Amino acid sequence: MTITSFTYLLFLAAGVFIYYLLPRKWQWVELLGLSILFYCIVATPYTLIYILIATAAVYFATAFLEKGGRKAATAGVIAVVINAVLWFALKGYALWAPLFQVMGITVKAPVAALGMGYYTLQAVGYILDCYWGNSKPLKNPLQLLLFLCFFPQMITGPISRFHELEDMYEGRDLSYQNLTYGAQRILWGFFKKLVLAERVGVLVAAIWGNPEQYNGFYSWIAFVAFPLQLYADFSGCIDIALGTAQLFGIRLPENFNSPFFSRTTQEFWQRWHITLGTWTKDYILYPVLKCGSMQKLSRFLQKKWGKKSGKLAVTAVGMFCVWMFIGLWHGEMKYVVGESLWYWILLMLGEIFAKRCKKWKSTLGITGDSFSWHLFQSLRTFLIYAIGIVFFRADNLKEAFSFLGDVGGVLIGRHFNPWVLFDGSMEMLGIGSTDLWVIFCGVVLLFVAGALREKYGYAREWVSRQLLPFRWLVWCGLFLFVVLYGKYGAQYDSANFIYQAF
Amino acid sequence: MTKKEVFKIIGFLAVLLMALYGCSLICFRNLRGFNDHEDFYNCEQDTVDVIFVGGSMSYSGFSPMELYEKYGISSYNFGTSNQSMLAGYLWTMEACEKQDVKVVIVEAMEVPMSHGEVATDVRSLFSMGMNGNYRKLAGVYKRNALNVLLPVFILHDEWRIDGDTFRDEEDADYLRGFVPINSYAGEEYRESILQEDPEVTTYLNFTYVDKLREYCEEKGIQLIFVKTLMASNEVNHWDDGCHNRLQEYTEEYGIPFIDFNTAEYRNAAGLVISEDVAADLRHMNVDGAYKATDYLGEYLLDHYGSVLRQWQDPGLDTQTLEGYHKIMEGYHRGLDEL
Numbered sequence: 091m092t093i094t095s096f097t098y099l100l101f102l103a104a105g106v107f108i109y110y111l112l113p114r115k116w117q118w119v120e121l122l123g124l125s126i127l128f129y130c131i132v133a134t135p136y137t138l139i140y141i142l143i144a145t146a147a148v149y150f151a152t153a154f155l156e157k158g159g160r161k162a163a164t165a166g167v168i169a170v171v172i173n174a175v176l177w178f179a180l181k182g183y184a185l186w187a188p189l190f191q192v193m194g195i196t197v198k199a200p201v202a203a204l205g206m207g208y209y210t211l212q213a214v215g216y217i218l219d220c221y222w223g224n225s226k227p228l229k230n231p232l233q234l235l236l237f238l239c240f241f242p243q244m245i246t247g248p249i250s251r252f253h254e255l256e257d258m259y260e261g262r263d264l265s266y267q268n269l270t271y272g273a274q275r276i277l278w279g280f281f282k283k284l285v286l287a288e289r290v291g292v293l294v295a296a297i298w299g300n301p302e303q304y305n306g307f308y309s310w311i312a313f314v315a316f317p318l319q320l321y322a323d324f325s326g327c328i329d330i331a332l333g334t335a336q337l338f339g340i341r342l343p344e345n346f347n348s349p350f351f352s353r354t355t356q357e358f359w360q361r362w363h364i365t366l367g368t369w370t371k372d373y374i375l376y377p378v379l380k381c382g383s384m385q386k387l388s389r390f391l392q393k394k395w396g397k398k399s400g401k402l403a404v405t406a407v408g409m410f411c412v413w414m415f416i417g418l419w420h421g422e423m424k425y426v427v428g429e430s431l432w433y434w435i436l437l438m439l440g441e442i443f444a445k446r447c448k449k450w451k452s453t454l455g456i457t458g459d460s461f462s463w464h465l466f467q468s469l470r471t472f473l474i475y476a477i478g479i480v481f482f483r484a485d486n487l488k489e490a491f492s493f494l495g496d497v498g499g500v501l502i503g504r505h506f507n508p509w510v511l512f513d514g515s516m517e518m519l520g521i522g523s524t525d526l527w528v529i530f531c532g533v534v535l536l537f538v539a540g541a542l543r544e545k546y547g548y549a550r551e552w553v554s555r556q557l558l559p560f561r562w563l564v565w566c567g568l569f570l571f572v573v574l575y576g577k578y579g580a581q582y583d584s585a586n587f588i589y590q591a592f
Numbered sequence: 593m594t595k596k597e598v599f600k601i602i603g604f605l606a607v608l609l610m611a612l613y614g615c616s617l618i619c620f621r622n623l624r625g626f627n628d629h630e631d632f633y634n635c636e637q638d639t640v641d642v643i644f645v646g647g648s649m650s651y652s653g654f655s656p657m658e659l660y661e662k663y664g665i666s667s668y669n670f671g672t673s674n675q676s677m678l679a680g681y682l683w684t685m686e687a688c689e690k691q692d693v694k695v696v697i698v699e700a701m702e703v704p705m706s707h708g709e710v711a712t713d714v715r716s717l718f719s720m721g722m723n724g725n726y727r728k729l730a731g732v733y734k735r736n737a738l739n740v741l742l743p744v745f746i747l748h749d750e751w752r753i754d755g756d757t758f759r760d761e762e763d764a765d766y767l768r769g770f771v772p773i774n775s776y777a778g779e780e781y782r783e784s785i786l787q788e789d790p791e792v793t794t795y796l797n798f799t800y801v802d803k804l805r806e807y808c809e810e811k812g813i814q815l816i817f818v819k820t821l822m823a824s825n826e827v828n829h830w831d832d833g834c835h836n837r838l839q840e841y842t843e844e845y846g847i848p849f850i851d852f853n854t855a856e857y858r859n860a861a862g863l864v865i866s867e868d869v870a871a872d873l874r875h876m877n878v879d880g881a882y883k884a885t886d887y888l889g890e891y892l893l894d895h896y897g898s899v900l901r902q903w904q905d906p907g908l909d910t911q912t913l914e915g916y917h918k919i920m921e922g923y924h925r926g927l928d929e930l
Binding site: 264265558565566570573574 | 593594597600601604607608611612615744745
């Protein structure tokens, strides 16, 4: 069962029906039951033991934390280490397996728990929140288990914080708004995944799969299309997760906020995978910057290089830790060396040259609020993101650099073949002209929804303020669009979500 | 939740269902394709003696009009793209409701095509273009009635409106289900796809073959299996395994089986692979179709002449015959020019 299947919708419908029949105080028990059932259907059932170990470690640690004292801190550290080691052993295979290979030992990749990267961060965040006194430890271990394995967030997150979910144990009454908004959010997620991501994925896979044949402008197509595929795939899954949770009256944190409208790379990372960004900010960046040795270093550098440069240098160290962590969390060195390093360097350069850029802007008479300047900034941010994401798509660093070489080569006239965009060659990539139109319409729809969100908040809230016939037309139209042009059913094996791997 | 909100949800779902049904109708209409057999329903009652069922190899391989003009046998070709045995069986029953059918000729590629997948079966059902309300199919196809009632869920990828989707109305009215192809396999292909190895076997699903056989036995209809000529094993799924398995089956039940891929029948019909198979190497071209039809015409008269009516007085009007000749001249000219 995938979360885009008909079976999942039946599972969900039954779950929601029973949920609202139950007394409020028992509703969370049904959610726990559904989560375990979902896990056993979707993942390898025995790997549930890893979640149980993580839950037990967190439960006992937080129980000690409430008592306070030195033992509490030790218990907290032990629980964090247990979770980190479990994650590293099972999900960090690509990081440690090469060491064994050097010694001539071949180790098979272990089967990790579903959503391990996400629930491990939730567990660590919860321990730290309890340690810092931001959250009160749960008395009931089953409630803690539900917090860690709540089924909508098991596939690709979002990474929830305890204070965002602590009211889910109180139960909910049936609400029209929750039902309709939840269903609409799921439908939007289906549209992104089944109509857009799956279609664009065919194009991207064909070009990446045969770089010798598909070079020049083909590389540019894949270069531009992959960020779109990743966004549609990841945010589509998040939409389904958020919509599912809302059907039960639970609001999960947002993970995306129209990232391609961002003007700077910094802003982009505040709009893309938001929960991972805020997690690393709260549990890595701030603790690193606030620790004693960093404070000393900051004072030392401020004396030596001046206040601003000294502060910037310390921030750079903190940001470096954050980006290295993000790279490692993705589980392969290519993410660390390529993607993380690239964005860290770009962000730091942005900080260093921020003042000079302002000067250049005023010298050139550029108005900050003009549409064209905004468009230029958004395109520049997209380009920077697209370069970094090449390391995400490539199998290794060599392949990534070779692909980037091909993309750059077009600019200097190597493999100059722009006609492939118009002479029907695109249809050789496994998608027909109808598919290209569907992609075009889908992208326009995404853009319109993003623009509405920028201006009015959630697009569906804007729709809900319109007249009934218009609302029904919008949702019926979207439903039919997914039914008619979605890639699903017996003939298709819908691919897993890309971020499901983490 | 208030009563008003409940009604709103019910109203929305009703509108959605209607929209889905509307899309299903469009989907269904499109899938009927260029060969939707509406013309069959214009035939006078009890005027068709022989019917052909099968996939594209059937509709491109047998010409009812040739059979009529040369041998006086009135027939209709119910071939539809990727037709499975289930669809062939249903077409036979549909034809027998309107006509006093004496012989059913099955293009044998239907048998290995029928592997029992729900999607293939439903696709096949909807591409058959059976007249009347398709809801009755839901009753026949009990395994997945929802997909039949709302085929848009299973046929969504077929939903497109382009030139190829609709039949050529003018041609179809004069050909009685025959769809001629005018291209050559070429000199490169001269060898038969069959190696005539008796040891090779393949699993074939005979569920609906059995049903069709039993139905024909019950109605006193003669069943014949015919495999059209093909070229190159690389693109075709008909091989010694399929041939041997079907041969075994037909011998067991005393059903005639004519495989034009064997030297015996190919030579008897005067078929030549390089000249009579189309460029796609799967279907017979118009020349091949005429030779195969001629062979079948003689075969039918030899073996079942006593039960088949010889239609002296044209049941078909002059306009239809003239239209047919005009179309076929065009196809032959196209083939000659290659």
